[in-house]
Amino acid sequence: MAEKNNCAPPTNLNGISRPGKGRVVIKPKNMKGTLIRLWKLTKGKRKGLGWILLLSALASAASILSPYITGKAVTAISKQDMVVWILACLTGLYVCDWLVKFMQAFFMASIGQHMIHSIRETLFGHIRSLPLSFFDRRQHGELMSRLTNDVDNISTTISSSLTLLLTHGFTILGIFLMMIVLSPLLTLVALTGVSCIFVLTKVVTKRTRKLFSCQQKSLGALNGQVEESVSGLPLIKAFCREEEMECDFGKKNDELCRISIKALIWSGYLMPLMNVINNLCYVAIAVFSGILFLNGRIDSVGLITSFLLYVRQFTRPFVEIANIYNNFQTAVAGAERVFEILDEGPEPADCPDALSLASCRGDIEFRHVGFGYTPDQQVLKDISVKIPAGTQVAIVGSTGSGKTTFVNLLTRFYDVTEGNILLDGHDLREYRMTDLRAAFGVVLQDTALFAESVKDNICYGHPEADMERIRQAARIAGADGFIERLPKGYDTILEQGGLELSQGERQLLTIARAVLANAPILILDEATSSVDTVTEQKIRKAMLKICENRTSFLIAHRLSTIRDSDLILLIENGQIIERGTHEELMDFNGQYAQMYRTQAGEE
Ligand SMILES: Nc1ncnc2c1ncn2[C@@H]1O[C@H](COP(=O)(O)OP(=O)(O)OP(=O)(O)O)[C@@H](O)[C@H]1O
Ligand SMILES: [Mg+2]
Incomplete structure (x- = not known):
């Protein structure tokens, strides 16, 4: 990194007293x-x-x-x-x-x-x-x-x-x-004096700059600690780390205090010294011009006045x-x-003759798809699967196996690096991007809500939706119950962007949003991971209804949620290692069956 942090020199010339606040200068x-x-x-x-x-x-x-x-x-x-x-x-x-x-x-x-x-x-x-x-x-x-x-x-x-x-x-x-x-003669004298002052200033500010730079760093460290302590307070309390936190803070606070005192003392000592030197130089020029006047080399007192005023003003713009x-x-x-x-x-821009996707059937095919977020790490490897329109697909697999990545490729959040994905017989890249994304109703794994009203959050992307449609979507998603209990119902503003709701409630809202979108293809990434089992069952039933006749992708860790899916894909290490219906996979008695039995045993 060529970026370098240092501080503005607390320069002081010609009686301008600068307390020299350490400022961070970042060089281009x-x-x-x-x-x-x-x-x-x-x-x-x-x-x-x-x-x-x-x-x-x-x-x-x-x-x-x-x-x-x-x-x-x-x-x-x-x-x-x-x-x-x-x-x-x-x-x-x-x-x-x-x-x-x-x-x-x-x-x-x-x-x-x-x-x-x-x-x-x-x-x-x-x-x-x-x-x-x-x-x-x-x-x-x-x-x-x-x-x-x-x-x-x-x-x-x-x-x-x-x-x-x-x-x-x-x-x-x-x-x-x-x-x-x-x-010209006086100018030469003045220039000599001014250059002396500049050299001195450079030497002095080098010292103070270092100190102010340390002060800045120390302040940064303290601020970082304060920020961390405030944002992580629940965790700090839960782990009874209050004392350690205070002790850490105390140390950083002491350090800042020590450095600040040093910096202020140095600048307090050096700045007046600079003033003295500065004034001495000024006096020298005054005396010298007086001598020149007495020798008859200067013809008027007015000239000396002007000149001295110029000298006073000359250095100021430099500072x-x-x-x-x-x-x-x-x-x-x-x-x-x-x-x-x-x-x-x-x-990537749409190709010139990009196809529109007015009526999307929802036939999807992955052909030898490979993908990595970075060139050196392949996340999905040689994925091939045919998904006829209307199929309810469940994607299961352990954490980090590539489930979210799989669906990210469908919406073209990322483009495949190998192979291709076909929708209704055409490569995804042949469609207009806006049309393609409109064909998907998505519930992302990270619930994203905006600091707007509940109503606006549900009809996000479809502002034309009337209240009846919004209520219906909320009902299907099972979100109507808690929304009615909010102080202003559907008009409640989510001031903190949804943080004031429980995680499950946030999920229900995002499901309602996807329901309202009424898109031909649905993607639900861990949509029900944070709701209780009773709510989950309710949503599942509703989902079955809205997923009817639509291609849909459900990602779930709780396998009971996806039992009835038409096709279950088990992804491990970026590859589909098992595929089939629940019954087929249970008969196959592989990893899926083992996972299912483990989970069923737990419940
Ligand atoms: N944006 C990203 N940049 C780089 N690597 C990523 C990114 N997103 C995910 N990965 C990596 O890709 C791999 C697959 O991640 P992915 O999110 O698809 O897993 P997942 O199966 O959805 O996991 P989970 O069940 O925890 O949601 C992981 O190893 C992860 O670290
Ligand atoms: Mg995921």
Whole structure:
């Protein structure tokens, strides 16, 4: 990983006292490439950017001109009329400065926010089109951070840092030119002083940066511990680990305290020292210019005033740029991560003459299907099976044997890596993706509910369904009983995305959803694993009814659930090792029969 964490130097020059909060700067891997891509995004808004450039140059005018004018006022102090004029000029300059900065902010807000708007839109649109395999490779938290933090960082940088960076750049250039015009000799002296300060600052900040970086790490560790303790509290209590948890927390807290004190003391000691050196340098320039004046090498006091004011202002933009640059780097690194997502290939597009699937019979055939989530690990091996329309198929097998994978291939969440799957005589890949997925009513193994009303959760994907259809689906799934008991019935909002329901209740809702979908093919992955046996029997009967005349796939660990299926497939290690009806498999007296007898014995 080329990413490196370090902290912004708590720089301090020219009396700007910065307490030096440790900030994490993440360096981009390819600054130039990313900037070029960001630049391409400004297409159509370049005119506005030109304006911003011009305004930035104008915005630095006040800083560049005001010391010069002030110097003139000092020289002309004996001529009152002149002074009044000069002061009026100065006031005018500051008013113009305000106007220019306002316009700058106005342009930047509009351009910056439009750019971010389009990045967000493209990014979200793209995420939607990504294949599921993309999400397997990433943690949710990390992905969320890209979608929110990174985009936010780019937004702030584009709308504020960029203008400041430009203005400060122009200010440095302008002041430098003015200083040379005023006195090349003094400029040389000032530059020597300024370079000394910079070298010193570098040395000092190296030390404090290390400390702040440690503080940041320590804080991260403490935060992680707090998060873990809060989310895992039930488990911690159940295993009586409260004391250990507290002890762990105490240690991390002590460590953070120790490092923070050290960091603050060092910066508290070094920062004023920097100030002293800074001021000494300033005094040296003042004395030197005084000597030059006495020697007649400088002709007016006003020039010295202007020059000293310039020296005061000269270093300030450097410090600001150093700070902004850190933000800028973080934002470019953020943009890099956003572009990384945008570079991921989307789900394969439908072929040009893709078939529609208006009336699906439900004949399915697996022909020598092989599949692995990663190239080096084959999860399904040489699966061949014919499933005539209307067959109720049960898939059984031990944990991790490949049951969920088997049905994931049907809905094309993943594409087969070997062989092919036919639906009604055509390869799945020949159909339009949306048509294909609409042909399946699915209850996933991980129940997924949204923070919406119960009603909306049931008719998810079929918003046109009326209340009667929703109630009927809930009744068939056996979910109506508990829904009626909810405070607002079908209108109860699942604030926590279903976490407030029991696992069994969540399953019943997802079954109701699949029932309502009324799709020609049904897939129920462990749909009844978390409900009691009485409810299970009820659902089973209902299922039998809705599975009638439909091809359906039931995955179940409780074999009693699938006894009546037309075809039972026993998958082990990614292969179908036994197949047939319950009676046939019992007669065969193989692994299925053994599993069934074991379970029956338990009950
Ligand atoms: N997204 C994934 N990426 C990589 N490997 C995966 C992924 N999903 C599953 N696997 C692996 O594929 C194998 C089969 O998993 P699958 O989910 O199909 O098992 P299963 O039979 O449904 O198990 P269970 O009964 O526990 O639900 C397992 O070894 C699992 O670790
Ligand atoms: Mg599974």
